Amino acid sequence: MPPIYDKPTVEKYDYVLIGGGSGGSASSRRAASYGKKVAVVEVDPYLGGTCVNVGCVPKKIMWHAADLQDKLAHHASGYKFKGLSAPKFDWAAFKPQRDAYIRKLNGIYANNFEKEGVEYHHGYGRLTSANTVEVTRPDGQKYTLRADHITITVGGTPTVPTDEQIPGASLGIDSDGFFDLTEQPKRVAVVGAGYIAVELAGIFHTLGSETHLIIRGETVLRTFDQTIQETLTPWMEKTGVKIHKKSNVIKVEGEKGKPLTVFTDNGEKIEVDTLLWAIGRHSLTKNLGLGVVGVKVNEKGDVIVDEYQNTSVKGVYAIGDVQGKALLTPVAIAAGRRLSNRLFGPEKFKNDKLEYENIPTVVFSHPTIGTVGLTEKQAREKYGDAVKIYKSSFRSLYFSMIDEDHKEPTVYKLIVVGPEERVVGVHIIGLGSDEVMQGFGVAIKMGATKKDLDDTVAIHPTSAE
Secondary structure (H helix, E strand, O other): OOOOEOOOOOOOEEEEEEOOOHHHHHHHHHHHHOOOOEEEEEOOOOOOHHHHHHOHHHHHHHHHHHHHHHHHHHHHHHHOOOOOOOOOOOHHHHHHHHHHHHHHHHHHHHHHHHHHOEEEEEOEEEEEEOOEEEEEOOOOOEEEEEEEEEEEOOOEEEOOOOOOOOOOHHHOEOHHHHOOOOOOOOEEEEEOOOHHHHHHHHHHHHOOOEEEEEOOOOOOOOOOOHHHHHHHHHHHHHHOOEEEOOOOEEEEEEOOOOOEEEEEOOOOEEEEOEEEEOOOEEEOOOOOOHHHHOOOEOOOOOEOOOOOOEOOOOOEEEOHHHHOOOOOHHHHHHHHHHHHHHHHOOHHHOOOOOOOOOOOEEEOOOOOEEEEEOOHHHHHHHHHHHEEEEEEEEOOHHHHHOOHHHOOOEEEEEEEEOOOOEEEEEEEEOOOHHHHHHHHHHHHHOOOEHHHHHHOOOOOOOOOO
């Protein structure tokens, strides 16, 4: 096991980061590659942050399990596979296997720190000045790290209503708690309409749990393009997810670990074994000493930064979810590396920064979704009548052999502007959209036009063609 430091090793570091997640790791390692003395302070017992421990990675593993269940249960017979006899997912056996893989990744993070000369300090980091971080170790011991540059990269945490706001709310779990479940609940209610709610509800349902999704509006993914909303919502309902629209939870009754009754403002009573809140996330900026130092935050608690990740205090920076923009792991990584390039790299990087436009992202729903650029609504607000839409709805060839009830929809939508038909938005849903979107992301970043896409020879037979 690589060393965990319990005191400073130098009088002053070049760079100290509070937070050992994706952004903190990427930025610290890039700084160390330039020969700088770097320390990372992480309060959790494992490195990797949300993504590695309770986010993207274990979520995608669970999605793969659900996807395989779907193929075995509903697709294999169409391709005339015999002898499968009702395969059933064993959640209790799978969890420790999944967790072991995550622990392996934690070890890789720690080993990379050691290999590249980044000090790992396990404790709670708090700013005491623009150049000092107080570290409180798990045993209560405190010490101070001094640095020329300090970056806040502590990430965020799920938002859950208090019992004062919604009586019994604490009987539920959040997305972190999803990964603590040792057994698969037979009945579950997920509250929320965003991508985390959609993904976790999809996993529960596809693996066989009776799944209720409680949303405030008429569709899921309300910040996504309307076509995505109008395609995924009815498909989820068709597959058996019970979506409770225009509903708000007003009360929860029961005991933790036992059946719960969820009451909505529509007069419904939903009996479940697990209630999961997925109503959003907020930055972990409390008790970081930001007010003492003068680092400004907005009304949500996100650290306010400029285009170069500078906070309101010289020498203090913020990257990743804590600054409230584009809450995605690759964004934190890219911003962190560019920040270290600018602070410590050669002259060619003196103005390096992350551009926050045209960032591609995917949703691991069933089917998957890929999106980059403006939604149709955003495009029309920005460009008016110069907007033109190209849209194609079809069924992937894969589903040609599969029963009609299980043929997933596919929709590809291009949003273009001006006589040159520059592509300003791509929104796709359907088999393989998660992998397809990376290529479209490159094209949009390069300023592709509709003609550029037309002039590219298609790969056949694929959905992407």
